[in-house]
Amino acid sequence: MTLAEYKLMLKANLYREEEAEYDRHWRAFLQMAVKSPVGKGKSQHLRYSTFEKFYNRTKAKKELDKSFNPKGESKTKEESRVEKIIEYKKRKRGDE
Known part of the structure; x- marks a missing residue:
């Protein structure tokens, strides 16, 4: 297994x-949406109105990429080809 293959596997x-x-x-x-209303009476609403406010997936992916490649090193030709x-x-x- 080459180093590029190992990095790709990681x-x-x-x-x-x-x-x-x-x-x-x-x-x-989903569990929280059922159980955690905020406010009282007629002004009652959910704490997070959308899932994106609860979990920002793009931010999580950016942090993941940053942790995998902290120095911003450029990809090798083999990695970019794969x-x-x-x-x-x-x-x-x-799938997209």
Whole structure:
């Protein structure tokens, strides 16, 4: 296994963990939406009106990328090629 393959495997594992964290936050949000109204009487409303206010996924992904690549190092040719292949397969399947 080359170093680039190892880094890509680590990155895939981190993204899998982020996906699991997203699922946990989604379940917590749904649970919270049922149980935590704010206010009294007619002015009662939910603390978080949307899921994005509860869990900012883009911010979480940016922090994940920052922790994986703290110095902002440029990607090797092999890493960028593999990522392009992955994006192509996603578009082909229609996952986006």
